[in-house]
Amino acid sequence: MDNSPVVAQVDDSLSNYNLENTPPMNSTEKMVGSDFDSLMMRRCIELARQALGRTSPNPLVGAVVVKDGEIVGEGFHPRAGEPHAEVFALKSAGEAARGATVYVNLEPCNHYGRTPPCSEGLINAGVAKVVVGMVDPNPLVAGGGIAHLRAAGIEVLVGVEEAACQQLNEAFVHRILYKRPLGILKYAMTLDGKIATTSGHSAWVTNQAARTEVHQLRAACDAVIVGGNTVRQDNPYLTSHQVGAHNPLRVVMSRHLNLPENARLWQTTEAPTLVLTEVAANPNVQEMLRQRGVEVVEFTSLTPDNVMAHLYERGFCSVLWECGGTLAASAIAGRAVQKILAFIAPKIIGGSNAPTPVGDLGFTTMTEALPLENVRWRVVGSDCLVEGYLPRHS
Numbered sequence: 001m002d003n004s005p006v007v008a009q010v011d012d013s014l015s016n017y018n019l020e021n022t023p024p025m026n027s028t029e030k031m032v033g034s035d036f037d038s039l040m041m042r043r044c045i046e047l048a049r050q051a052l053g054r055t056s057p058n059p060l061v062g063a064v065v066v067k068d069g070e071i072v073g074e075g076f077h078p079r080a081g082e083p084h085a086e087v088f089a090l091k092s093a094g095e096a097a098r099g100a101t102v103y104v105n106l107e108p109c110n111h112y113g114r115t116p117p118c119s120e121g122l123i124n125a126g127v128a129k130v131v132v133g134m135v136d137p138n139p140l141v142a143g144g145g146i147a148h149l150r151a152a153g154i155e156v157l158v159g160v161e162e163a164a165c166q167q168l169n170e171a172f173v174h175r176i177l178y179k180r181p182l183g184i185l186k187y188a189m190t191l192d193g194k195i196a197t198t199s200g201h202s203a204w205v206t207n208q209a210a211r212t213e214v215h216q217l218r219a220a221c222d223a224v225i226v227g228g229n230t231v232r233q234d235n236p237y238l239t240s241h242q243v244g245a246h247n248p249l250r251v252v253m254s255r256h257l258n259l260p261e262n263a264r265l266w267q268t269t270e271a272p273t274l275v276l277t278e279v280a281a282n283p284n285v286q287e288m289l290r291q292r293g294v295e296v297v298e299f300t301s302l303t304p305d306n307v308m309a310h311l312y313e314r315g316f317c318s319v320l321w322e323c324g325g326t327l328a329a330s331a332i333a334g335r336a337v338q339k340i341l342a343f344i345a346p347k348i349i350g351g352s353n354a355p356t357p358v359g360d361l362g363f364t365t366m367t368e369a370l371p372l373e374n375v376r377w378r379v380v381g382s383d384c385l386v387e388g389y390l391p392r393h394s
Helices: 012-021 037-050 085-097 117-124 143-152 163-170 170-178 210-220 228-232 283-291 305-313 326-332
Strands: 063-067 070-076 102-103 129-131 155-158 182-190 224-229 248-253 275-279 295-300 320-322 339-345 373-380 383-389
Touching: 037 063, 037 070, 037 085, 037 102, 037 129, 037 163, 063 085, 070 320, 085 102, 085 117, 117 143, 117 248, 143 155, 163 170, 170 182, 182 210, 182 326, 210 320, 210 339, 210 373, 210 383, 224 228, 224 326, 228 248, 248 305, 283 295, 295 305, 320 326
Parallel strands: 102 129, 129 155, 182 320, 182 339, 224 248, 224 320, 248 275, 275 295
Antiparallel strands: 063 070, 063 102, 339 383, 373 383
8 A cells, every 4th residue: 555645644634524524424425325435425525625625626535445345555645746545546556456346435436537536447447436536516517427437337326414425525616616715704702792902902803722723724724814804913823833734815905005014925035925015005005015025916896795806817716805894794694604603702802893703794673683504512621613604685
């Protein structure tokens, strides 16, 4: 078995964190495949997560080759432009792949891109069976890989751990279906709904365990967005704070570029920073930022939707909004946010003018409130994390 670092090393901290977040199987899902199939598919997911934040615009994919009940090869897709998971797994298995069963969390591709089709590689390797977690929504695949395998006489089982596989690649699926990255709004607030005191002080609302989860969340995203006020008030790093982990592109939205000269985000040796502004805004600050290695892009109209369109063109799948209430409200109203992650700390600070997570949405009646769907919650240390999705607009 080939023990190449790309396919063999497992980051337990990330995989354990994310596996806790995958939804449990329901009774219908348990009917697809055996307990062993589920176990192997979970291993595919665990492998796939080794590339968190690194594969966009490609999905996260892991593959496992099993012969006579034993794993003889495994691999994952490390980043766009490199071989897919099946290639690494088959190479790891070698001749043992002939007659074996291959598990993969996403349907094998059936088209030529930067790499050859994986369906053809599986056929050439002589595998007997392929177990697939979910069908690829990409129109270039969309069942074609499964059909090609079956046409070659390979048994194919589809839908093992399907909900967990869809959760793993929800950002990739959203990008394919809606031509935008998945927008995730994350905020931390007190029990009385405040994100800072009346003076703007906000360190720290949540406990260390919750902050660690946020760092892991950043590592899984392609970009993290804040507004100019967050830069001025908090002077954040917006990194994953983990050695060897992915750091997202740090994005600052500022129409007028009234930004401090010395901010941690302008230190670009550890992570890149992109400042988005409007045409001809504050040329002196633009020049200062560019001299510091910060990328500056001008928009005719700086809106959340235009920003998400730009990040889609850059190949991103997931974008984390860690902004204040005004920009958060604008992002929600502009349909740039689909998912909410709210950390709630058991603290009360009061203050009628203390800032809240989401600014004015223009609602005047409770019936206008946006109800979250598919809500889950769990305790993180002494804090509570509520996770859900905004209703899909027609």
